[in-house]
Amino acid sequence: MQIPNKNTVRNEAQSPVSQVAFLSVQDILDLVAKIGMEAFLKGLAKYIKDDFRRWETFDKSPRFAAHSPEGVIELMPTSDGQKFSFKYVNGHPKNTQKGLQTVTAFGVLADVDSGYPLMLSEMTVLTALRTSATSALMATYLAPANSQSMALIGNGAQSEFQAFAFRTLLGINTLRLYDVDTNASEKCKANLSVYGFDVTICATPEEAVKGVDIITTCTADKRNATILTSAMVKDGAYINAIGGDCPGKTELDKALLLRADVFVEYEEQTRIEGDIQQLSRDFSVTEMHRVINGEAKGRTSPAQLIIFDGVGFAIEDFSALRYVYQLMTQHLPLKELELIATPKDPRNLFGLFARSTTIRKVG
Amino acid sequence: MQIPNKNTVRNEAQSPVSQVAFLSVQDILDLVAKIGMEAFLKGLAKYIKDDFRRWETFDKSPRFAAHSPEGVIELMPTSDGQKFSFKYVNGHPKNTQKGLQTVTAFGVLADVDSGYPLMLSEMTVLTALRTSATSALMATYLAPANSQSMALIGNGAQSEFQAFAFRTLLGINTLRLYDVDTNASEKCKANLSVYGFDVTICATPEEAVKGVDIITTCTADKRNATILTSAMVKDGAYINAIGGDCPGKTELDKALLLRADVFVEYEEQTRIEGDIQQLSRDFSVTEMHRVINGEAKGRTSPAQLIIFDGVGFAIEDFSALRYVYQLMTQHLPLKELELIATPKDPRNLFGLFARSTTIRKVG
Numbered sequence: 001m002q003i004p005n006k007n008t009v010r011n012e013a014q015s016p017v018s019q020v021a022f023l024s025v026q027d028i029l030d031l032v033a034k035i036g037m038e039a040f041l042k043g044l045a046k047y048i049k050d051d052f053r054r055w056e057t058f059d060k061s062p063r064f065a066a067h068s069p070e071g072v073i074e075l076m077p078t079s080d081g082q083k084f085s086f087k088y089v090n091g092h093p094k095n096t097q098k099g100l101q102t103v104t105a106f107g108v109l110a111d112v113d114s115g116y117p118l119m120l121s122e123m124t125v126l127t128a129l130r131t132s133a134t135s136a137l138m139a140t141y142l143a144p145a146n147s148q149s150m151a152l153i154g155n156g157a158q159s160e161f162q163a164f165a166f167r168t169l170l171g172i173n174t175l176r177l178y179d180v181d182t183n184a185s186e187k188c189k190a191n192l193s194v195y196g197f198d199v200t201i202c203a204t205p206e207e208a209v210k211g212v213d214i215i216t217t218c219t220a221d222k223r224n225a226t227i228l229t230s231a232m233v234k235d236g237a238y239i240n241a242i243g244g245d246c247p248g249k250t251e252l253d254k255a256l257l258l259r260a261d262v263f264v265e266y267e268e269q270t271r272i273e274g275d276i277q278q279l280s281r282d283f284s285v286t287e288m289h290r291v292i293n294g295e296a297k298g299r300t301s302p303a304q305l306i307i308f309d310g311v312g313f314a315i316e317d318f319s320a321l322r323y324v325y326q327l328m329t330q331h332l333p334l335k336e337l338e339l340i341a342t343p344k345d346p347r348n349l350f351g352l353f354a355r356s357t358t359i360r361k362v363g
Numbered sequence: 364m365q366i367p368n369k370n371t372v373r374n375e376a377q378s379p380v381s382q383v384a385f386l387s388v389q390d391i392l393d394l395v396a397k398i399g400m401e402a403f404l405k406g407l408a409k410y411i412k413d414d415f416r417r418w419e420t421f422d423k424s425p426r427f428a429a430h431s432p433e434g435v436i437e438l439m440p441t442s443d444g445q446k447f448s449f450k451y452v453n454g455h456p457k458n459t460q461k462g463l464q465t466v467t468a469f470g471v472l473a474d475v476d477s478g479y480p481l482m483l484s485e486m487t488v489l490t491a492l493r494t495s496a497t498s499a500l501m502a503t504y505l506a507p508a509n510s511q512s513m514a515l516i517g518n519g520a521q522s523e524f525q526a527f528a529f530r531t532l533l534g535i536n537t538l539r540l541y542d543v544d545t546n547a548s549e550k551c552k553a554n555l556s557v558y559g560f561d562v563t564i565c566a567t568p569e570e571a572v573k574g575v576d577i578i579t580t581c582t583a584d585k586r587n588a589t590i591l592t593s594a595m596v597k598d599g600a601y602i603n604a605i606g607g608d609c610p611g612k613t614e615l616d617k618a619l620l621l622r623a624d625v626f627v628e629y630e631e632q633t634r635i636e637g638d639i640q641q642l643s644r645d646f647s648v649t650e651m652h653r654v655i656n657g658e659a660k661g662r663t664s665p666a667q668l669i670i671f672d673g674v675g676f677a678i679e680d681f682s683a684l685r686y687v688y689q690l691m692t693q694h695l696p697l698k699e700l701e702l703i704a705t706p707k708d709p710r711n712l713f714g715l716f717a718r719s720t721t722i723r724k725v726g
Contacts, residue, residue: 024701029715037716064427064440066447068475073447075438079429084436086451088471090478096709100477104703108451112431114463115453120483124704128712157706160713184710191713220710337700338387340467341487343520346459347547347583349491350523350554352392353400 019336023121023324027332031324032129034331038168043327044133045169047319055289057081058315060266070094078314084110085318087123091246102220103127109321119325120337123317128158130320131312132165134265135240138308139214140169141291141298142263143238147213148174153205153227154219154243155179155188162216162240163192170214174198178208179219206232217251219243224278230255235303242310244275252307254278260305263288263298265313274309285309382699386484386687390695394687395492397694401531406690407496408532410682418652420444421678423629433457441677447473448681450486454609465583466490472684482688483700486680491521493683494675495528497628498603501671502577503532504654504661505626506601510576511537516568516590517582517606518542518551525579525603526555533577537561541571542582569595580614582606587641593618598666605673607638615670617641623668626651626661628676637672648672 023031032040051058057080064075071092078085089105096102105123110116139147150172152159156179166172175197177185185201192199202208209215209232217227217239230253233239239260244250252275262285264270271277276285288308290296299306328334343349386394395403414421420443427438434455441448452468459465468486473479502510513535515522519542529535538560540548548564555562565571572578572595580590580602593616596602602623607613615638625648627633634640639648651671653659662669691697706712 022700025704025715026701033716059429061427061429064424064438066422066424066440066442066475068442068444070476071478073473073475073478075427075440075449077427077429077438079431081431084429086438088449088473088480090473092476092478095477098477100479101704101706101709104479106480106702110436110451110453112429112436113433113455114458114461115434115436115455116463116467117451117469120700120702122702122704125712125715156710157712187708187711187714191711337385337483338389339469339483339485341388341464341485343464345550346464347519348550348554349488349520351550352388352488353396 020117020339021119021325021328022335022337023119023328025122025125027328027335028122028125028324031327031331035327037164041129041133041136041165041168044129044320044323045137045165047323048130048134048137048316049292051080051315051319052289052292054080055293058318060314062269063314076314076317078318079112080318082112083318083322084112085314085321087127087314087317089123089127107317107321109325116340119321119328121321121324123320126320126324127312127317128161130316131158131242131310132161134312134316135162135216135242135308135310136165136169138263138288138310139166139238139240141288142306142308143170144213144236144299144302147172147238149176149212150174150214150216151176151178151208151212152188153178153208153215153217155184156218156220158218158242159188160191162218163197166214166216167197172214176200176202176208176212178202178205209233214238214240216240217243219251221249221251224248224250226253227251228256229253230259233305235305237305239307240310241275241307244309245311246273247277250275250278257307258283260307261286262307262309263291264309265311269313270309270311273311275307276309383480383702384482384688384691385698385700386482386691388485388488390691390698391485391488391687394690394694398690400527404492404496404499404528404531407492407683407686408500408528410686411493411497411500411679412655414443414678414682415652415655417443418656421681423677425632426677439677439680441681442475443681445475446681446685447475448677448684450490450677450680452486452490470680470684472688479703482684482691484684484687486683489683489687490675490680491524493679494521494605494673495524497675497679498525498579498605498671498673499528499532501626501651501673502529502601502603504651505669505671506533507576507599507662507665510535510601512539512575513537513577513579514539514541514571514575515551516541516571516578516580518547519581519583521581521605522551523554525581526560529577529579530560535577539563539565539571539575541565541568572596577601577603579603580606582614584612584614587611587613589616590614591619592616593622596668598668600668602670603673604638604670607672608674609636610640613638613641620670621646623670624649625670625672626654627672628674632676633672633674636674638670639672
C-alpha cells in the first residue's frame with residue numbers, strides 16, 4: 001500500500017514515544033466507566049465522522065486473511081499518512097465449545113514519520129463500541145426524523161452496545177428484542193433495564209419489528225439466513241443491518257434489499273462481505289462518506305425504505321485507536337511496554353547485552 | 364492466504380492461553396544472557412533448520428508493505444497450520460537523525476486452532492539474532508570445509524551477531540573488519556575482542572577479504588552499491604551477502620554474481636529484494652530448503668564460488684518466535700498482557716462493564 005502523503009492531510013501533533021503505550025481490556029472498561037458510556041460513544045462517533053470526512057486521505061488496502069479449517073485470522077491495516085493502524089482479529093465459531101471467545105481482537109497505532117508503534121490496545125471491547133458508534137452515526141443521516149423505537153433482532157454480544165449508541169445519538173429509548181435463543185434476550189433485557197431502557201422481549205421477529213422506526217439486525221448466524229423478509233418491513237423504515245458481515249453470512253431477504261435504498265461504508269468491501277453480496281454488481285449503493293461530506297443525500301423522504309449494510313471497516317478501527325490514544329493520555333496513568341530497543345548508538349545494538357549479565361565468554 | 368491443514372504437519376502441543384505472554388527487549392537480553400549467546404544461537408539455528416525442513420507446510424504470503432515518504436512499515440505473516448505469526452517491522456533511514464532507530468520490530472505468535480494470540484515479543488534484537496543464525500546455518504552447507512577466517516564488510520548493528528553465529532556453528536574465530544566508517548569497526552572490535560575473537564581492522568575491503576574463507580557483507584548502504592567486485596574474490600570463496608535486502612539496495616558486483624552459484628531463501632522474494640535483483644529472471648538459483656532436505660546439493664567442490672543472497676524471510680521470524688516462546692516458559696517468569704476479553708458468556712461482552720464502576724445511568 002502507498003501511504004497518502006501527510007501533506008495532503010490535516011496536520012496532527014506527532015508524538016513518537018520511546019516505548020509503546022498499552023491499553024488492556026480493563027483499561028478500556030475503566031476508560032468508558034470514567035467518562036460514561038454515552039460520552040464515550042458520542043466522542044467515538046465524532047472521531048469516526050471526522051475520519052469519514054477525510055475519506056480520500058486514507059489508504060484502503062484490503063484486509064489480510066489467514067483461513068484455516070477452524071476459522072480465520074485477519075490483519076486490517078490502514079493509514080491517513082500521519083498515523084498507521086492495524087487490527088488483529090480472529091473468527092473461530094467453534095471456540096465457544098472450548099469456553100473461548102469466537103472473536104478476539106487487538107490493535108496497534110503507529111507513527112508514520114518514524115514507523116514507531118505508539119500504542120497497543122485490546123480491541124474486542126473497542127470493536128463492539130466502534131461498531132455501535134458507526135451504526136448510530138450512520139442512522140443520524142438515514143433514520144426517520146424523530147425515531148422513538150428500535151427492534152433489536154439478535155441479542156448477542158453486540159446488542160447492548162447498539163442500544164446505548166442509538167440512545168446516545170438518536171434518543172431511542174424503546175426497544176423490542178428478538179433472538180432465536182430467549183436466554184440471549186433475557187440477558188440483553190437484564191443488562192439494559194437498569195439503565196432506564198424500555199425493553200420488551202418479543203416471541204417472533206414479526207412481533208419485534210411491529211410499529212418500530214428502526215430495525216437493527218445483529219445476528220450471529222453463520223449461514224445465508226433470512227432474518228427479515230420483505231413482507232415484514234413497511235415503507236419508511238430504516239434497517240441497520242450489521243450481522244451480515246462476511247462471505248456466506250447474510251441476514252436480509254434479497255427482495256427486501258431490492259426494494260430499498262442501500263448505503264454502505266466501502267462499496268468494494270461490502271460487495272464481498274455485506275448483505276448485498278446476494279445482489280448483482282450493477283445494483284447501485286451509496287458510500288456513507290459521500291453522505292457525510294454532503295456529496296450525496298441520506299434520507300430524502302419519510303416513505304423511503306433505507307438499509308445500512310454495515311460490515312465494519314479498517315478506518316473505524318483507526319478512529320477508535322486514535323480516540324482512545326488521546327483519551328488515555330487524559331484519563332489513565334500511562335502504562336508502557338518495553339517493546340522497542342533503544343541503544344544510544346543505533347549501530348551498537350549488540351551493546352545492549354552489556355545491560356544484561358555478560359554473555360558467557362568463549363575462547 | 365490459506366493456512367495449511369494442520370493434519371499435514373508435525374503434531375505440536377497446542378496451548379491456547381487465556382492471556383498473552385509478553386517478552387520485552389530486556390526479557391530477550393536476559394534470556395540470551397541466561398543460556399549463553401552460543402547456546403541461544405545454536406538452538407535458534409536448530410529451530411530454523413527444522414522449519415526449513417518442513418518448508419512445504421508453510422504459507423508463504425508476500426509481506427504487506429505501507430510506504431511513506433519517510434520509510435516503510437511492513438507486516439510479515441506466515442503459518443504452519445498450527446501456529447500463525449506476524450512481524451511488524453519499520454524501516455526509516457532518517458530516524459537516526461532524530462535519535463531513533465532506523466528499524467524497530469515486534470512480533471506475535473498465535474494459535475491457529477483458536478485464533479488466540481499466544482505471545483507478543485520485541486523483535487529488533489530477536490531479528491538480529493535470527494538473521495545471524497540463518498546466515499551461519501546456511502554456511503554449514505555452503506562454506507569451504509574447515510573454514511577458519513571471515514571478513515566482515517559493514518560493521519553496523521548486525522556485525523557482532525554474525526561473528527557469534529559463525530563461531531558457534533562453524534568455529535570461525537579470526538575476523539577481518541572493514542567499514543567506510545572506522546568508528547563502526549572500532550565499536551565492533553571492542554564488542555568482540557572481550558569474547559576472545561581474533562579481530563583485525565582493515566583499511567580497505569580488498570585488504571579485509573585477503574586470504575579469508577568466508578566473506579560476510581552486511582552494509583547499511585541504501586543504494587545499489589558495489590561492496591565487492593569480481594576481481595576481489597577468488598574461486599572457492601563463500602560470500603554471505605545479507606546487506607542487499609530490499610529493492611534498490613544491493614552490495615555485489617553483477618559480474619561476481621554471474622561467476623557464482625547463488626543460493627537463496629525464497630526465490631520469489633529474493634528476485635525482488637536480493638542482490639540477484641540485478642540479474643535477469645533466467646539466472647538460476649537454488650532455494651536453501653532444498654539443500655537442507657537433501658533435494659539439492661550445497662558445496663560440491665573446494666573451487667566452487669558460492670553466494671548466499673540472504674534477505675530475511677517470515678519463516679525465520681516464525682522459528683524465532685516459536686523458539687523464544689518455548690525458552691520463555693523454561694527460563695523466565697511468565698509476564699502476561701490482559702489483551703483478551705474473557706466474559707463467562709461470550710454473548711455477554713457488555714456484562715464486562717459490571718467489572719468496572721457502573722456506567723453513568725441515564726433515563
